[in-house]
Amino acid sequence: MSKLPDPDTPANKPATKDSKTLWINSPALERFTKEAFQAAGLPEEDAARVAKLMGEADLQGSDGHGIIRLAPYIRRIRSGGINVQPNIKVVHERAAMAVVDGDNGMGHLVVSRAVELAIAKARECGVAWVGTRASNHAGPASLYARMPIQHNMIGLYFAVGNANHLPPWGGMDMLLSTNPIAAGIPAGDEPAVVLDMATTVAAYGKIKAKAKRGEPLPEGWMIDRQGKPLTDSSRSHEGFLLPIGGHKGYGLALIVGLLAGTLQGAAMGRDVVDFNADFTTPTNTGQAILVIDLEAFGGAGPFKDAVDTLVRDIRSSERLPNVDRIWLPGEQSHQRRSDYAKRGVPLPEALVHELDELANQLSIRPLDR
């Protein structure tokens, strides 16, 4: 317990500003991403929107969801697995809810449309739930849970992961995914409280990152088909992720999948398409956002004051031996965002070379650095 894991350390964050890390400024990343999507057929406005959201992911350190995903996204588009001119529309609606059909468009476009609609409905009804179907991978959950904050609203976000690596508790059939939960809670003078967590001990991206670096897996991340700890990262395909809290995390992953997937008529269980292995089948991804308007609950002011007090009480808690600091969820991302906005986003040199190849394929200007 003396060594505390960083609540939101990026999976692939280069440790230092060494020779293998290039620091690229955020506008350069966005420019490049936007042009890549345009070259792949997205309308300019849509390309700009996706590029902005992917740029925000990198800025906050969610680098498993930033520009590292550009080449796979472009590959999926060019394989016909994404509709570049989707007709995103509401298919079910009542005063405080809607289901948005994404017509297999980029997930970022579908989900941000859903969040905007939920914000508008919450302003009227106090609370609103908008789900998606026929959507796609949309980047880090926290991006969307954070959106309502600037409107003095809470966001609570659920998503079905885009590959099943989690069996039910006691089982071996991978029917569940890392199904994340994210929450964005407005504060006053303190940074907003932003939780973004997979319901598994480790997200699959972290396993892949360990394998890439030839590092062993900590015990508790995965088990093999005998139910024994699997720590050899090169054998990760032989095992399963473990849910947080054992049977509890299994239950949580299941409920998140039912809410974000089944409820909207989106994929869940056996229907989930592994987007890392199959680049053509529509994923029918489902996501859901719940937005809560603080004004309806007696006003944002008293709520934010109470959050500030709680945040300060937590931060100033007496600490266990060898603990330097107590973090609030989202606080490290918050610090990283202001740091990377000044210094640029750290990218592994190998990734930058891949992006140069992509620029070549798409006949666009390479990443500026």
Place this chain on the structure above:
Amino acid sequence: MSKLPDPDTPANKPATKDSKTLWINSPALERFTKEAFQAAGLPEEDAARVAKLMGEADLQGSDGHGIIRLAPYIRRIRSGGINVQPNIKVVHERAAMAVVDGDNGMGHLVVSRAVELAIAKARECGVAWVGTRASNHAGPASLYARMPIQHNMIGLYFAVGNANHLPPWGGMDMLLSTNPIAAGIPAGDEPAVVLDMATTVAAYGKIKAKAKRGEPLPEGWMIDRQGKPLTDSSRSHEGFLLPIGGHKGYGLALIVGLLAGTLQGAAMGRDVVDFNADFTTPTNTGQAILVIDLEAFGGAGPFKDAVDTLVRDIRSSERLPNVDRIWLPGEQSHQRRSDYAKRGVPLPEALVHELDELANQLSIRPLDR
């Protein structure tokens, strides 16, 4: 991994029908509970409602929340810590939300009122959120998450626990509780999927039960002030509960507390009153229910069919070695309910003797057996 914990094993369930266990039928428990509350000053209708909900808790095996709580509840009422004739009223309202002020009444009355209101609002708006303040301990979270199911609605329930035993991750100040999450999901021919989980590895009631039996705590349930595993159950007061998934469970407990407590103007953080130690201070407990009407999402039929399919896929998953069966959340409670309805509810003899004393104090007829 070969030995799977029961997802919802009761804390104090007597193992066998031995000499120290009495099997009491459910109507007898309800009759006794109702008369006890009436003798303590609750109006007949309110006493009946609380008795029915506590009886349901025992029937489903949530025995830490059933008749075992009767004596402490009565003690709180007689100490002036509960208002027996509360004016439960809506203090904030919009189309899809409300905040119910419980006027320090019994939690069961306040929360069931909130759930009824949320069901009515969800029928209009598709989705509704109703929170409580000035409420009290209301029994197992699953009771309330289950209520919308019979209306073809989903229930999602959050509560602030009634004693802080959880510090922030890395800290020692117990600012957080076991803050539970529960979900009730309608199915078709299969039993409903009902999750009810504390955000800590073990609920505090399970620690107390281990201490009572003189058994050690499994490693991973608690740590001491050095951050080392605490396994001596007689020393539980010297340590802290551990959240599920480490920092993730800490984040989850915090978000649940913000949603169920702070948002409603109810107690959270330093304000939480330990209801096991203080029988007079109003607890200002907060709870919240989100209700989702399946009819708004394209109808309950297709949803329930999809849940049935998923449940069967999960149940028939290939199993790890030495695993006899894969359980769905709530399935064991479901089986227990039909079992106990026939056989009666198992109560430790010592508890029955305590209830006899209570009957004596309140001048009511003892528990029938």
